[in-house]
Amino acid sequence: MNLTSLSLTNFRNYARLELALSSGLTLIQGANAQGKTSLLEAVYYLATSKSPHAGVERELVNWLAREDANRFLRVQGHVRHAAPGVIAEQLEVILAPTNGSTASYGKRVRINGVVQRALDLVGHLRVVLFLPEDIELVSGAPSVRRRYLDIALCQIEPDYCRSLSTYNQVIQQRNALLRQLRDRGGHAQQLTFWDDQLVKLGAHLMQRRQWFISALELAARERQRALTDGRERLYVEYLPSVDPAQDPAQVANQLSLAYDVIAEGHSPYAARSAREIAEAFQAQLAAVRSREIAAAMTLLGPHRDDMRFLVYGRDLRTYGSRGQQRTATLALKLAEVEVMTQTTAESPVLLLDDVMSELDESRRATLLQALDGVTQALLTTTDWNDFSPDFRRRATRLHVTEGRVAEAPRDQTTDRP
Numbered sequence: 001m002n003l004t005s006l007s008l009t010n011f012r013n014y015a016r017l018e019l020a021l022s023s024g025l026t027l028i029q030g031a032n033a034q035g036k037t038s039l040l041e042a043v044y045y046l047a048t049s050k051s052p053h054a055g056v057e058r059e060l061v062n063w064l065a066r067e068d069a070n071r072f073l074r075v076q077g078h079v080r081h082a083a084p085g086v087i088a089e090q091l092e093v094i095l096a097p098t099n100g101s102t103a104s105y106g107k108r109v110r111i112n113g114v115v116q117r118a119l120d121l122v123g124h125l126r127v128v129l130f131l132p133e134d135i136e137l138v139s140g141a142p143s144v145r146r147r148y149l150d151i152a153l154c155q156i157e158p159d160y161c162r163s164l165s166t167y168n169q170v171i172q173q174r175n176a177l178l179r180q181l182r183d184r185g186g187h188a189q190q191l192t193f194w195d196d197q198l199v200k201l202g203a204h205l206m207q208r209r210q211w212f213i214s215a216l217e218l219a220a221r222e223r224q225r226a227l228t229d230g231r232e233r234l235y236v237e238y239l240p241s242v243d244p245a246q247d248p249a250q251v252a253n254q255l256s257l258a259y260d261v262i263a264e265g266h267s268p269y270a271a272r273s274a275r276e277i278a279e280a281f282q283a284q285l286a287a288v289r290s291r292e293i294a295a296a297m298t299l300l301g302p303h304r305d306d307m308r309f310l311v312y313g314r315d316l317r318t319y320g321s322r323g324q325q326r327t328a329t330l331a332l333k334l335a336e337v338e339v340m341t342q343t344t345a346e347s348p349v350l351l352l353d354d355v356m357s358e359l360d361e362s363r364r365a366t367l368l369q370a371l372d373g374v375t376q377a378l379l380t381t382t383d384w385n386d387f388s389p390d391f392r393r394r395a396t397r398l399h400v401t402e403g404r405v406a407e408a409p410r411d412q413t414t415d416r417p
């Protein structure tokens, strides 16, 4: 698929932007703090209605606009599809002050002019974004990895997204009931209804995560091999909160154990059906019931999942060098492009922010080769010379200054050594 146009109002340092985008490679150059990352962020926002970072979405609204309750953030774009049937779509996300005050903002999504739930936006424009800080995927907290899995899977499977949204509501309701049971007592049987929901939705989410991670691993291993001249074999391991191989009685004892403490080495999680997961989930839930009531918290389920990355049987989170973590993250993102392309029959739009700066020559060359299969990629850089003259010739070249984007003068981009 292709994003053919992007229109921004009050998005970060872009007060106003109208930009036509070409398919193939687009290289966006600019000095520091001019708006390169913001531009990719805007595309990501249009695709997911989320900021790449879990945080306050209001931060995306232009500072000056935030002082005025009549001004709002708007991102709009046109998407052209490769798949037969749907040819072009217009997507729009608006973040506007509610109740005439900039203290709170509300979001509105439109697809082809029709108001839709934010949930339903995801999947219309599929993107894979690589930011320098995405190394956090390997090195950061489990919640970063769960967020990554959720956004990737939501883009591929609308069903996953719906289950996830209901699951999150179930967790809230169930936690409220657990709190009530703890504070005011009552029959624990009241939990049965929420347990059933939790198990059914949770098993679906975990089964799909299991599938996605194994598909990712296959593709990422190839990428890692290429990026490291065959030296590194990458394993991507799912660490589900509920593993049918575990004995429910043991689960109750192990709950507080962090995954880091579990034995080193690669012990792949055996693929399970949603039913197997559901049965194990139900049994393990029963075993932790009293602890859940004491904690007033749902202690098992996909909201407690994690995954890890191993090279030479060692967890990259603990033992990986920064370069290794970065390469693994890149391999993962390129693998995500591949899995998305295979499952949706359309290549997603690839957004690479400042990806070259920390890569050595051979990794740069491997990365650029990998772009051949992508129908549209936007890459940012501070320095044209990070890209070979041949690559620069093949790309559409844009220049960003102070939130304005223009075609780059030719002599700046191709004629220098």
Ligand SMILES: Nc1ncnc2c1ncn2[C@@H]1O[C@H](COP(=O)(O)OP(=O)(O)OP(=O)(O)O)[C@@H](O)[C@H]1O
Pocket (backbone or CB within 6 Å): 011, 012, 013, 014, 030, 031, 032, 033, 034, 035, 036, 037, 038, 039, 059, 060, 061, 062, 063, 064, 354, 382
């Ligand atoms: N909500 C906002 N409103 C206005 N400006 C903002 C907002 N958020 C960030 N900025 C500013 O926008 C400018 C562009 O930021 P951006 O991260 O896009 O720069 P960049 O071109 O990627 O720079 P670098 O090369 O350093 O990564 C920065 O000066 C930043 O401080």
Ligand SMILES: [Mg+2]
Pocket (backbone or CB within 6 Å): 036, 037, 038, 353, 354
């Ligand atoms: Mg930047």
